[in-house]
Amino acid sequence: MDLTQLQYFIKVIEEKNFTRAAEQLHISQPSLSISIKKLEEHLQMSLIHRRKPSIQLTREGEIFYNQAKKIITQMNDMEKEMERLRLEGPLELSISMIETAKNWFSEIIKKIKSDSSTIHIQISELLSLSELQNALLNYEIHFAITNHFIDTQELESIFLYxxxxxxxxxxxxxxxxxxxxxxxxxxxxxxxxxxxxxxxxxxxxxxxxxxxxxxxxxxxxxxxxxxxxxxxxxxxxxxxxxxxxxxxxxxxxxxxxxxxxxxxxNVYLVKNRSRYLPPVIHRSIETICAFHEGDFKF
Known part of the structure; x- marks a missing residue:
């Protein structure tokens, strides 16, 4: 199984038609059908109901499609991040933070800067739920420190304190x-x-x-x-x-x-479930969680 097979499978489902998908992918329909069949053989399960008038996913196909979409999205995000890094230099950390976090966040910033001295940190205050969700979904911020509990298909909350x-x-x-x-x-x-x-x-x-x-x-x-x-x-x-x-x-x-x-x-750290985050952002999240679990070491 490779990324090309995933891309072919996603395109077939989005177009709901092998012929249109093949045209979009600039390959022949037989080649596309063979690729999907090999994918199913590799997984040892059927992903598509073939006897119905239009293309429909099996239950296993629905699960596979959702996971495949996440993988392709993460790969695209990673490529964009690497291109941005090549063109713009050091990474940025962009977060939204509630007012009360100011009492402890300076210690976190010291730790983040000690691990990556060139990182540029942007801090904003997006206090309403709608502003926060839009910023996270539109990739305007990497994560948020907030008292809003958000648990959706796209966003998840990690309890802090x-x-x-x-x-x-x-x-x-x-x-x-x-x-x-x-x-x-x-x-x-x-x-x-x-x-x-x-x-x-x-x-x-x-x-x-x-x-x-x-x-x-x-x-x-x-x-x-x-x-x-x-x-x-x-x-x-x-x-x-x-x-x-x-x-x-x-x-x-x-x-x-x-x-x-x-x-x-309650105060939470909220982030996008499927967004690709560079290692420095993951380390920042781990540092914040460790601080509130009492495992913080500077």
């Missing part, structure tokens, strides 16, 4: 003396919340719904930094990941733990 969500209160707030808060404490307070399409919004809204409470939403934002400044200006309260704030660096707000066990969020 869990983080608590906390309440931010402005200075001199009536609840500032409380050791911790509940969702009920927040019922009528002016609330600052992420826009539609953000996983943190979904998690917070669900916690309010479970308590049969409607949040008094006054502002909708994209970044936690904006929410922090609004709270600092006494325009409302908000809920953010604990890793985003700590008391010494945020003296102008009160940070309160929530008693609700619902208000946590």
């Amino acid at each position: 869990e983080e608590n969500l906390v309440v931010l209160l402005p200075k001199n707030h009536p609840l500032q003396s409380e050791a911790s808060l509940t969702i009920e404490n927040l019922q009528h307070l002016p609330f600052i919340l992420c826009k539609e399409g953000y996983q943190t919004r979904i998690d917070i809204i669900k916690a309010f719904q479970d308590a049969s409470i409607h949040p008094n939403i006054q502002f909708e934002i994209e970044r936690f930094e904006t929410a922090y400044h609004l709270v600092e200006s006494s325009l409302g309260i908000t809920i953010v990941p604990e890793n985003y704030v700590n008391a010494p660096n945020h003296p102008n707000v009160h940070i309160k733990k929530l008693e609700s066990p619902m208000l946590k969020r």
Whole structure:
């Protein structure tokens, strides 16, 4: 079995006709038929139903077709990557990262740069689910650090860690003396919340719904930094990941733990299942996973 046989098989299935496929491949129809037959003999199974009016895959053929497509896609991606490397020089690592990852990602960058000093790293913040999926599927980024769990035919999520969500209160707030808060404490307070399409919004809204409470939403934002400044200006309260704030660096707000066990969020590394990734990108992913598994060595 070789790549040519895979390409011939894929073309036959896509064209649903041996004659059209042979014309596209610039070979004779008998040669194409012989190639597919040899492929089936090598695999010792039928891939195509030949007695039906149009070409249809057997169950084994469907599995083989999907795997063959992945292999050809990876080969094409690898060729493009090698050509890009030849023309443009050192590789780039392009990632999207949530705000709270800034607390640990600098250690990862040090490790990546120590392994490959010439690598150029691009970091962006694609916070909404649609932006993230589009960037991954269009090969704009190699992977993402996000709190969106994505599990599709094209994309997969690797769990990294869990983080608590906390309440931010402005200075001199009536609840500032409380050791911790509940969702009920927040019922009528002016609330600052992420826009539609953000996983943190979904998690917070669900916690309010479970308590049969409607949040008094006054502002909708994209970044936690904006929410922090609004709270600092006494325009409302908000809920953010604990890793985003700590008391010494945020003296102008009160940070309160929530008693609700619902208000946590998971952080994942999301990547494209079938995309060819150069070794340096794979090592970067392994480094991130090792860091959060406690096996990180610098």
